[in-house]
Amino acid sequence: MDLTSTGTTPTNDIRTPTRTSLRKRASLPRWAPAAVLAAVLGAVLVVQLLTTFNVVTLLVGTALLYIVGIYALSRTVEGRRKATDRLVTAVVTSAFGVALIPLVSVVVTVVGKGLERLDGEFFTYSMRGIVGAGGGAYHAIMGTLIVTGLAALMSVPLGMLTAIYLVEYGRGRLASAITFLVDVMTGIPSIVAGLFAYALFAVFFGPGVRMGVGGAVALAVLMTPVVVRSTEEMLKLVPNDLREAAFALGIPKWRTIVKVVLPTSLAGIATGVTLAIARVIGETAPLLVIAGTTTSMNLNPFEGRMATLPVFSYYSYVSPGVPRDPYLDRAWTAALTLILIVMVLNLGARLISTIFSPKTGR
Amino acid sequence: MAKRIDVKDLNIYYGDFLAVEDISMTIEPRSVTALIGPSGCGKSTFLRSLNRMHEVVPGGRVEGSVAVDGQDLYDRGVDPVDVRRQIGMVFQRPNPFPTMSIYDNVVAGVRLSGTRMKRSELDDVVERSLQGANLWNEVKDRLTKPGAGLSGGQQQRLCIARAIAVEPQVLLMDEPCSALDPISTLAIEDLIANLKQEYTIVIVTHNMQQAARVSDFTGFFNIAGTGKPGKLIEMDDTAKIFSTPSVKATEDYISGRFG
Ligand SMILES: Nc1ncnc2c1ncn2[C@@H]1O[C@H](COP(=O)(O)OP(=O)(O)O)[C@@H](O)[C@H]1O
Ligand SMILES: [Mg+2]
Secondary structure: OOOHHHOOOOHHHOOOOOOOOOOOOOOOOOOHHHHHHHHHHHHHHHHHHHOOOOHHHHHHHHHHHHHHHHHHHHHHHHOHHHHHHHHHHHHHHHHHHHHHHHHHHHHHHHHHHHHHHOOHHHHHOOOOOOOOOOOOOHHHHHHHHHHHHHHHHHHHHHHHHHHHHHHHHOOHHHHHHHHHHHHHHHOOOHHHHHHHHHHHHHHHHOOOOOOHHHHHHHHHHHHHHHHHHHHHHHHHHOOHHHHHHHHHOOOOHHHHHHHHHHHHHHHHHHHHHHHHHHHHHOOOHHHHHHOOOOOOOOOOOOOOOOOOHHHHHHHHHHOOOOOOHHHHHHHHHHHHHHHHHHHHHHHHHHHHHHHHOOOOOO | OOOOEEEEEEEEEEOOEEEEEEEEEEEOOOOEEEEEOOOOOOHHHHHHHOOOOHHHOOOEEEEEEEEEOOEEOOOOOOOHHHHHHHEEEEOOOOOOOOOOEHHHHHHHHHHHOOOOOOHHHHHHHHHHHHHHOOOHHHHOOOOOOEHHHOOHHHHHHHHHHHHHHOOOOEEEEEOOOOOOOHHHHHHHHHHHHHHOOOOEEEEEOOOHHHHHHHOOEEEEEEEOOOOOOEEEEEEEEHHHHHHOOOOHHHHHHHOOOOO
């Protein structure tokens, strides 16, 4: 069909240049931001070397001057829109850097001070009969693994079943009551959980009771609401289409949940559970109250005091023996070990996520 | 295998809202019945009430009866799970199970409804169902790959294979082609023509040509206004509905004057 013959498209207008034509605009070369950064850094460094040197003012000054500099340069060369883009990019990057400071600082400090005692002995010896240097936290590591493992054993099934009830079955009063209680539980201070566990066990075993499993109960109280919440969110993300598809095949509801809904959300649930474990594994207060501490190995959570890494670290730091240094070194290494355990847990969750997450296979 | 469905005085509610009012119709075995009508007139709602999927929605309930070969589906003591095993459903959007391979998707209904089968029997079910859904040749070399990796049209045929793998007597389809390209649509229409030999098929469609092409009977639904219940205006042979409908509204809708 001949469009021009309709007379609706005046051909002479088409080539008229307009403001929005695709004219090539001036732009800064790719290396410009790096160059500006280097120039600013150099300038600040020179000034500081002539006066007084300070890392903090060096970084802050460089960042501020870079933001101003790149904006001004871009504004004169590239125009307002691009300049704003560069400004916001610079600000966001700086904010990211600021957010990174605590993380890097913690890691550097803990690794720096914890490396001293990160040796075979630390992982194979308890503190039984040790005064001064030597010894290790084997008993506390096992204690932490046992107490946290038991806590997970209690709270993961409980939390997941609660979440399944809330998302898949819960209607009306009971469901909203449970949701409310879970909200309340989320806000429980950890020391209260510890006191609760102590009070509970004191009823059965008399006052002054100390038990690893009591610590596990306290941690489970803290962990359960986190597991409920994260599982709930993950189950809600499963499209209703899938449940209906399963129902329409004549698959019973409970099998739909077990075989379709849970596998679909397993990756997210695993991440949530890991985060919940990471959240409680460093708890100190409740374990001080109910699990106590000891210098020797105790693998039986139902009998007597049980050392854990946070409590071990706490006591080593707060009431070191003489000489002090070996105690402080062990405290830092215990902290480092705790971080390593959490890191391994996170890697495990990543692994589970990639193994179980739905694949498209494209 | 195919069965007749008798719907009598059916009212369908969402909570207090009467969505579909007073439907009576007979759906013949080994035939394709198309349901047409403007959006929101209750076609999906009605379709879902035929295999008790309607009550999955909170507040969903019905009055009246739906009888399959004389047995009322809504009788007390009839298990909705059994109903759905006999009356399968294909949805508007393809929804293969994302964690399962093509193979596992097809046998999901068989396996998860508790039927124990040997591997060789399952293999047979997979081949037969995928053949039935015209998908076998395209996927026979990658049965262990995830079902979500197929194209939209292939996914929809996978869902059809999954539905016929449990050997239902009736197959309900709710706009099965509306998310598909014309080629996939044709593939599925061919498939419907084949499936008719064995199954009773009810299909909701927005596409008038499709209704005319694939169906033997056509029911026209309409709604008096928003908030009013949808009703079955008329139902007849497809040829009759598309040539000489007895109600003016049907003619207006088919000729594209509204809807
Ligand atoms: N889950 C639901 N809850 C409440 N009302 C619904 C729901 N689904 C559909 N409806 C209402 O039921 C009526 C019929 O909807 P539907 O069956 O989806 O129509 P159609 O498939 O013909 O477009 C509409 O008024 C719609 O708003
Ligand atoms: Mg619909």
